[in-house]
Structures are given as C-alpha cells and as structure tokens.
Amino acid sequence: MTPFGFDNSFVRDLPGAYVAWRPAPVPAPHLLFLNEPLAQELRLDLASLHGAQGAALFAGNTLPADAEPIAQAYAGHQFGGFSPRLGDGRALLLGELIDRDGRRRDIAYKGSGRTPFSRGGDGKAAVGPMLREALIGEAMHALGIPTTRALAVAATGEQIRRDGPLPGAVLTRVAASHLRVGTFQFFLAQGDVDQLRQLADYTIKRHDPGLADSPEPYLGLLRAVAERQARLIAQWVNVGFIHGVMNTDNMTISGETIDYGPCAFMEAYDPDTVFSSIDHGGRYAYANQPLIARWNLARLAETLLPLMADSQDDAAVQQAVARAVEVLDAFPAQYAAALLSGQRAKLGLRDPGLATRTTTLVMSGEMSDAASAADSSAASLATSSATSADDETDTTLIADWLSLLHTQVVDYTLAWRHLAAAAAGDSEPLRDLFADRATLDAWLVRWRERCARDDLAGGPGNELRAAQMRRVNPWVIPRNHRVELALSAATEGDLVPFEQLLAALRRPFDDTPDLAPYGVPAPASETAGYQTFCGT
Ligand code: AMP
Ligand code: MG
Helix, strand or coil: CCCCCCCCHHHHHCCCCEEEEECCCCCCCCEEEECCCHHHHHHCCCHHHHHHHHHHHCCCCCCCCCCCCCEECCCCCEEEEEEECCCCCCEEEEEEEEECCEEEEEEEEEEEECCCCCCCCCCEEEEHHHHHHHHHHHHHCCCCCCCEEEEEEEEEEEEEECCEEEECCCCCCEEEEEHHHHHHHHHHHCHHHHHHHHHHHHHHHHHHHHCCCCCCCHHHHHHHEEEEEEHHHHHHHHEEEEECCCCHCCCCCCCCCCCCCEECCCCCCCCCCCEEECCCCCCCCHHHHHCCCCCHHHHHHHHHHHHCCCCCCHHHHHHHHHHHHEEEEEHHHHHHHHHHHHHHHCCCCHHHHHHHHHHHHHHHHCCCCCHHHHHHHHHHHHHHHHCCCCHHHHHHHHHHHHHHHCCCEHHHHHHHHHHHHHHHHCCCCHHHCCCHHHHHHHHHHHHHHHHHHHHCCCCCCCCHHHHHHCCCCCEEEHHHHHHHHHHHHHHCCCCHHHHHHHHHCCCCCCCCCHHHHHHHCCCCCHHHCCCECCCC
C-alpha cells in the first residue's frame, strides 16, 4: 500500500517503550466512515483511501508501506488502583506524519487484535463503540476542544463476543501523540532513570521544544502539562462533557481528550452527574473532573521527581518535591481562571484578562516576535491568576445561574443557548425552560446590569453580544439518545442516522431548521437511567 510519508520518532528514540507487532487479519473489511477533511489535513491521497483498498487498509489487512506497527507500553491508575503494565491491549501505532500545518500526528489502530499487552482481552472492538468514538471526537473538534480524532472506521466482517455477538470494527485514530501520564508511570515502575530521562526528553522535544534548553526542563514539562489540562478540563466543564474514565492512562501529555469509552454529555444541569456503569463512587463525576485532573498530575509529578532532583540526597529530593508541589498548588487557580474566562464568554461578558493581554501586545510592538509572545503569555497568566473585584462579582453571578439550572432541572445546553436569544431581546425561549420564572427574571436583571456596565466601557452592545454568545454556546451537542439511536442503527447495518448526526455535530453553533431536532433534549425518563460502558 502507498506509503503515508511516516517519520517514526517514537520507534527510533524510545526502544524499550514498545513491542513491534502486527494487526490480526480480518475476514471481510468494509469502510463505514472516512474522515475526508482530516485525511486532507494529513496530506493523504484520498483516492487510495476509498473502496476496497481503503477498507483493507483501515481494517488492518494491508498497511502503508512505511508503517512500523508497535504496541506501546504504559502503566496506569485505574479508579485509583495502580497497574504497572497496561499498554496497547488492542491498539497499534502505525507511525507519525507531519500534517499540512507542520504538526506531528500519530496514526494508530484501535481494535486491531491481541498484543502482548492484551491480558484477558480479545484485542477487538465493536462497530458501535468505534463509531461513537468517531462521533464524539468530531463533535469535540467542532466545539473547539483539543481531541484525538477518527480518520476512519472499518467493519471487519467478524462477529465479536460481548454480552452477545456484535459486529467487529477497527478505528484509525489520529493524535498529537499517544504519550500519557501512564507512559511516564510505566518507565518509573521499571526503575531505570536513564530511560525515564529519555522519555521526558523525547516528550519535551515533541510537545514543548521551548523547554529543551531551559534550566529546569522537567519542572517546566510538569507545568506545561498542568496548564494544558487546566484549559482542557475547563472546556469540558463548560460544554457539559463528562469523560467518565479519567484513569492516568487516559490522560494525555499533549492536552488532547483521548478515549471516548463511557463519556457522555450532561443534559439537565447536575454537578453530580455520572453515566459510567462502573463508576459506583462517582470518582469521575462531572464536577470531580478538575480534582481528578490534579490527582493525575500529582502522579505525573512523582515520575518526574527523580529527574528534577540533581542528586538523590535528601535536601535535593526535598527541594524537587517542593517545586513540584508549587506547580500542583497552582493548578486550581489556573483551572478557575480558564473556567471563568470560558463562562464569561458564554454569558456574553468581556474578559478583563483579554483586555490586558491586548494592551501588552501593543506595548511590546518593538520586541521580536518570540519575545513578545513569551511576554504576552506571561502577562495573561499574571492577570488570570489575580482575583479582581470583577472576578468576584462574575463568579457569584455565574454560581447563581448554575444554581438556578440545578434546582429547576434545566437543560444545560439549551439554557446557555437561549440566553443568547435573551441578549438579543427575546427571553421567552429561556423562560419556557424554567418552572419558577420569577427567580430567573430576578437573575436576568442582574445579568443585564452587568452587560450594560460592559457596554458603557466600550462593550459590544446587545446584538453583537448575542452573535458572540451563539459562537460559544452550542445548539447541537451529541445528545445521548441521538448517539444511541445512530449507533444501534449502524450496528444493524443502517448508517444513515450516524451520517446525519455527524453532519449536525460538525455545525454545533448553527441553528438552521434542519438542525432543530438535534437540539431537543431526550425525555427526562430516558436520561434518568442512561448508562455508558467501558472497554467495549
Ligand atoms: P480503556 O479502559 O479503554 O482505557 O482500556 C484500559 C486498558 O485495557 C488498556 O490497556 C487497553 O488496551 C485494555 N483493553 C481494553 N479493551 C480491551 C480488549 N478488548 N482487549 C484487550 N485489551 C483491552
Ligand atoms: Mg485507554
């Protein structure tokens, strides 16, 4: 098969981190989904990805000539318990390529058969969960949230065994990398500090090249991952996304969302929402996500300590611990700042942090590009971690809004979306969502006063505000009942609902009449018992 133009740095630089392995041949490949825009981004030859040739490629029966398939090793804390050896039990990295924008991207199979890391599993995946991963990944991407994405899903023509027989499939996943917190934990558990350093240096070269020559590269790496995760989780929370299985092997170093197993979007607002059938204690509940992210970052920090301390004597180790703790302690404020900034945009309020940032850029006009970029990002961190009186007022305004949604069991997505209409002068769609309208009206008065204050200081005015709000508050999200419908039809061989839902999810901020059905919540009775499942 035509080469993809791979350049396989992971294979080259990290012997000991993988096992060379081949996908299992399958009987009757058939292409279910091909992501053409993504294929173009990757500069692949579209003609060779369609038809029988594409099906054989994406089911794992033929490989690009330059693929060097490997199963990656990693460890992980799953629901708090540590497994020193997980690894790609049903996935294979085929290689890396440089995309149209100069970014290095991993191309990997999921569901391509057993590997030395499969433990008791069959190494396979079913059509439903792989199409689910494709759908949710595209939805997240369209929402502007960093994510791994599906390049293709191919049915294998094979029945796999779950609760009953199900049609098998292989997903081809594209990621900034598959480096996880668990990858670092695997190397730490091996007890070989030189290998751990190789991994950290490789990671820095790949994701944070600016740190390579800094005085404290490993502390810098921890800080960079923490900042990316703070922004990512704030974005999840602001769209009502629940990952569902934030084990350390499912948290990337790149800051992309990975592993759409038991994830789901919240409907009526409730911070305690859990969908995963195995998450009995609510460890990965909606509101716990930032806390878990920090817990996972602490596990990453532990792996970096041997590299941060320049010797193993007590004083050096204590100092490394203190530096790592500083980074972990900064996380809640970084997360809160990212959350508040996103919430302000959703409320149609200006972000004072952004205003400061613009000023800094103007003032630093004479500096070199690199210097001014560094300067402005330092400024943005400084402004976002400072708590102003405005922050406090807005935080209260937002907390009261969320509390209204919670107590009145209001659909999270629709409430924000209809608030945009309220900005443009039509509050009725919003009021219709609430049983107790008087309380909502009282809140709307406060919100309008706050908007008016912005406008006195050069804010956008109501029309423009409403338009801006419609660009950050989606109308279409992957509603659980729609996703289930599409996947069960696809499992039966009918791809039409999947294709229609995918098309809608790619335009989350539009509200043309054809999208209207996708904006409607499921009946409460259906949502109440909704459960998702892992590892299927
Ligand atoms: P996940 O919950 O999908 O993040 O997977 C956790 C671990 O279980 C990873 O090491 C996977 O490779 C492995 N795994 C999940 N499903 C299977 C399967 N059907 N066969 C083999 N390994 C699996
Ligand atoms: Mg996983």
